[in-house]
Amino acid sequence: MNTAIIVDDEQNLVDYLADKLARLWPELEVLGTANNGRQALALVKEEQPDVAFLDIHMPGLSGLQIAEALPQDTKVVFVTAFDQFAVEAFERSAVDYLLKPVSDSRLQTCISRLKTMDRQNREELVKLLKGLVPQEQNYLRxxxxxxxxxxxxxxxxxxxxxxxxxxxxxxxxxxxxxxxxxxxxxxxxxxxxxxxxxxxxxxxxxxxxxxxxxxxxxxxxxxxxxxxxxxxxxxxxxxxxxxxx
Amino acid sequence: MAEARYMDNPLRTFTYTGVFCLGIALVIWLVSDSASLWVNLAVSFSIGWSINLAFLLLGGLMQQFLNPYVAAIPITALGLCFGLTIGGVLITGSPWYFFQNDFSGLVLAAFFGIVGFVLFSTRARLEQTAADLARANLETERQERLVMETEIKLLQAQIEPHFLFNTLSNVAGLIRTDPEAAEETLHNLTTLLRSSLKRTREAVTTIQQELDIARAYLEIQKIRMQGRLEYTIDIDSSLNDVPLQPLLVQPLVENAIKHGIDPMEDGGTIHITTRANGPYVEIEIADTGGGPDTSTPTAGSGTGLMNVRKRLATLYGDTAQLVLSENSPRGMIACIKVPVAGT
CATH class of the missing domain: 2.40.50.1020 (LytTr DNA-binding domain)
Incomplete structure (x- = not known):
């Protein structure tokens, strides 16, 4: 397991995380980065990464929606600045997440967990996301x-x-x-x-x-x-x- | 129209009526020598309580068709006739006694019926007025509470935690790669934080101060969104010192970013313009974002606007306006118009 993608609508934060990962997990190869949901989906399809770092708030599709579309074997780590509701849900179901600004120690814990984890419990993740992704509604606004x-x-x-x-x-x-x-x-x-x-x-x-x-x-x-x-x-x-x- | 209640407390009304009837019976007994006190009491009470009963049973129904004051007349008449019938039965055994043999009862009853009606309806009207007054007081209290709640919400909404943490992450990211931009962003964040603390104490600022805050906010968003955001601020410099209530421009700028530009993959531009228009000054915030037909659902886009509208209404009354319209070819325009003279 040594490939990853980073998805965040803010390029500064993509660079920041990539930089930290390069120091703390040198054998990891970042296959690509994306700044919005559409790019992210294309990237996932093309690269089939082992790990996906996904920002939650993005134009187009949200990180939660992208997670739903990931291949079975890809492990997901959500990255968010402040999203109390989602973070509580992640805590409950042991889904990995990082809070921005990402600290070295927290990222280190996340990396060791990813390395030892066999695979993520997909069903649980999908169930969790169903509750978090807002249902598409086309009512008059x-x-x-x-x-x-x-x-x-x-x-x-x-x-x-x-x-x-x-x-x-x-x-x-x-x-x-x-x-x-x-x-x-x-x-x-x-x-x-x-x-x-x-x-x-x-x-x-x-x-x-x-x-x-x-x-x-x-x-x-x-x-x-x-x-x-x-x-x-x-x-x-x-x-x-x-x-x- | 609200439904009037004839009888909030039937027991009390029946007691009052009883006292009234007792009085009438005594007076009639004293001034005339025709009947015994017992007969007078029987007739008087049957009439009085029949009228009460008629109001109790028919009051609600009659008001469906008539206004409360008009409705009281047929109800009184009905109760009166019913009471006279009972009175007739009690004295002579004939229900028609007061309608065929002795009209004095009918005349007296009608007279006291009218007197009673006037007395009781005056009392009801007084009570109604008191109730209206109490309701008006309650309404004022509610309005005041609403204003306070809005204030609190506005204060809470000033610096969103998501925005704050995102900005700090950007600074953390920039420190190594672009220290100057990191420093600049920290300065802008300081401006925002300072202004939001100051604004909780200050009632009025100036257009220039408000636009400086908007600029600091937009600069941070520009760093965050990289190439996706452009903005211009076009000020009529003669308006710089015009007093302006805080927290009117900023929520609109934040709305334009959050619901206009940010959901768009390729971003957009925000134009802020101020201009004088007679005794008014207009501040326009135009974005080239998704506009009203955007397919990305961003919930709560109306709450910020609602707060601004409420605030304008509270601070300036009818003299201020917030108008929303569509930008061409896409996006939205929010324009506030406030009197130059201030509040």
Whole structure:
């Protein structure tokens, strides 16, 4: 076992690690380096290295995603500056990782472990990565608003609720109101259903903006909002949404 | 519209009504010689409590169709008739007694019904006003808490741990290969750290100071991202000393890097421009990154913007604005517009 690749979007850090490895593990041959996910995948395919040092945050594919695509025999060492969530997961499953800036002593420990380790437990690694790699979601994140020539962008994170306005839709944020050239039905299809609820034929509300829901005798709910003063009325058809509130 | 509650505490309302009815029965008994006290009490109480009962049972339902004050009229009338019917049965055994034989009861009951209605609705209105006031106070408190929470979040977000450790690793890497760049990066990091400590105490800085911080940040990012980042800062120098609230420009610059340039393999450029526009000054941060249609999901791109927007609203009210639009051919433009006169 004596070949490796280093993947980091910051060339300085690739050089830094390569330099340290050259001193602490002279027989190791660094076959190549890559600065983004796409290059890394090509490199892996071409070189079939024994060890891959992977930065977690990179443009394109993340280090975690690259690890999933590695050949069975390649051992993975993750390198990260600060990633509490991932580091805790690595700790739990004994996956090797290095924290930047990489110290000589920590790298030495990692090297001896790599040398003595037969092979990494692939299944465990893949299982771990499944939990860490964010699932691809293509929900709407930016809304183009405005009816004249100037379009403004509004992030869906800022929206409190949407209200149908004839064939257009009004968008309400804590401080503003905009108009979108889209029907409320089209918007509903594009929004994340975990974050936005349709509460009425003509209304969609952001779930975490709902402060309270009060039921009346006819099964409709009156909603108060966290960051807007008006109250919204749900129709009875959507009452089931609030049962658990 | 919020639903008014006629009866928060039925036991209390029934007791008050009882006292009221007792009074009426005594007065009628004293001024007229027609009936015994027992008859007066029976009629008076059946009317009063019937009206209470009608509100208790029908109050919620009627408000579905009518506003609370209008709804009270038919409810009162209904309770009144019901009470007179019971009163009739109690005295003569005939439910129609007060509607056929003795109209004096009907007239008196209607009169006291109206008096009672006015008294009780005034009390309800007073209580409602008190409740509204309490709610308004609560709302103010909530707003204040929100402002504080936002402040804390902003302070926490000033220097991200990931950014800090990454910068330190770069310095460690550069010390041997490019000591000058390492030193330069440390200076820039110091500027950032110092400003973030200072900003927790200082309320207002100037445009120039804010742009110096942005420059230090961008210089560090340039070292980190190597050839992937370019930036320009285009200042109208007459605006240098215009006062500006801190933590408005910096989050937008960080957003442009984090969600605009950094996710792109081939990077991009950031242009910062300041210009005067009447009584306002505009600061524009334009990037040539992925823009709104980028396929790389970078979660939380809205949080930074939301914080800036909230801050603008708190600090400048309606006079300040943050406008986001698309850059051409790609990327985003964030533009803040604040009054030159300050807050």
């Amino acid at each position: 930016w809304i183009r608003t405005g009816l004249d020539d100037t379009t403004h962008l509004v992030s869906t994170d800022e929206v409190v609720y949407f209200k149908a306005d004839q064939k257009y839709t009004s968008v309400f944020t804590p401080t503003n109101e905009y108009l979108v050239r889209k029907s409320i039905k089209d918007l509903e299809d594009e929004l994340d259903p975990a974050q936005f609820w349709r509460i009425h034929r003509g209304m969609i509300v952001r779930v975490d903006q709902i402060e309270s829901a009060r039921r009346d005798l006819r099964g409709r709910y009156t909603l108060t909002l966290r960051e807007r003063d008006e109250t919204l009325r749900s129709s009875a058809t959507y009452g089931h949404l609030f049962k658990q509130m």
